[in-house]
Amino acid sequence: MWTQVIGKIRLEQTPWINHSWHVPFYITARGIETSLVSYGGRSFSVSFDFHLHLLKILVTDGGEWVLPLETRAVSDFYWEVMAGFKQLGIPVDINTMPSEVADATPFEQDQNNRQYDPEYAWRFWQALVQMDRVFTEFRSRFIGKCSPVHFFWGSFDLALTRFSGREAPPHSGGIPHFPDWVAREAYSHEVSSAGFWPGGGGVDSACFYSYAYPKPQGFAQAKVAPDAAYYSEDLGEFLLPYDAVRTSRSPDDTLLDFLQSTYEAAADKGMWDRSALEKEFPLQAR
Incomplete structure (x- = not known):
């Protein structure tokens, strides 16, 4: 809920960018951050610092506020x-009703104490740092339209989306406290999207996910890697338990295998023009 408060401030103060790309946060060397947000002739950023466990508002005129x-x-x-x-x-001024949460309570009325555990906040961020690195490598292999690697505070997931370039059927909407027109704009074109959830929302534990919209025929039956990955009929997407990655011999390779194989399932079943969309650049000299 804290990230939703800050996210809605960013949402209100930022020009609309396709697929709600003006909304998310980004992983930094200290935590997660809004990036620069304009306000009149000034700009500000807000960050959750998981080293010092502070919320920081920094303004370009030198102003600073910490909680x-x-x-x-x-x-x-x-x-x-x-x-x-x-x-x-x-x-x-923001809309104080939480987004994408059923039976939500407006921020100003939510008086139940929410526990903050510094150790686990730090651990969660450390995991995101590693995921951001691997997602970025996966993103580099695609030269078609592709989202940044970003953290959505509504669904509370780190996500990355590739686009085929073709328009998609209108999305049905129906997400709690999330306007249908926003969902339709987010899925205006065919996508293969992947990311990480810490759990909740139909998933009992932390996991990686991958889905296609619209879901092409045969997508659910596609063979994907690694063996621990499976298709959830309830969610309509492939899932890979976080623990299967964390405990593997090579977490990077395990996660990349999942990202690549589920993308290929979406692209091949959906008949994307892969030769025009993909390119693997040589590794930089180290």
Whole structure:
């Protein structure tokens, strides 16, 4: 919920970019961050620092505001952040209903304490750092339209999406507290998308995922790697347990095998023009 508060501030202050690419956060050397957000003639960024366990607002005119990351109610976090922005001369206003969450409570009314464990916040971020590195390598093999590697605060996943270049049928929508027109714009063109969830939303534990939209015929039956990967009929996508990657002899290769094989299933079954979309660049000298 804390990332949703900051994410909605970014959402309100940033021009719309296709497929909601103006919304996510990015992995940094200290945690996760909004990147630069414009406000009038000034700009700011907001970061969750998982080394010092601080929320930091930095402004290009030298302004700075810091809040310790510690157990507190979402409502307390929301009001303190709003006060911090006002103190910096950046009054902001957001829709306080959490996105993509069923039976959600508006931020200012959510008074239940939410636990913050510094060790596990740090561990989660460290895992994201490694995933970001491998996802970026996978992204480098594709010269068609491709998203950045980015962290969506609504679904709370690190994601990467490749596009075939062809338009897709309108998405049905139906995501809780998520406008249907946004879902339709996000999936306006054919995609093969992959990422990582820490769990929840129909998944009992942390896992990597990969899906295609629209799902081509035969996609669910495709043979993918590694052996631990499987197709979830309930979710309509391939899943790979995080532990299968973490405990493998080569986590990088295991994850890359999953990303590549599930992409190939989507691209081959969907008859993408792979020769025009793919290129593997030589490794840089080290």
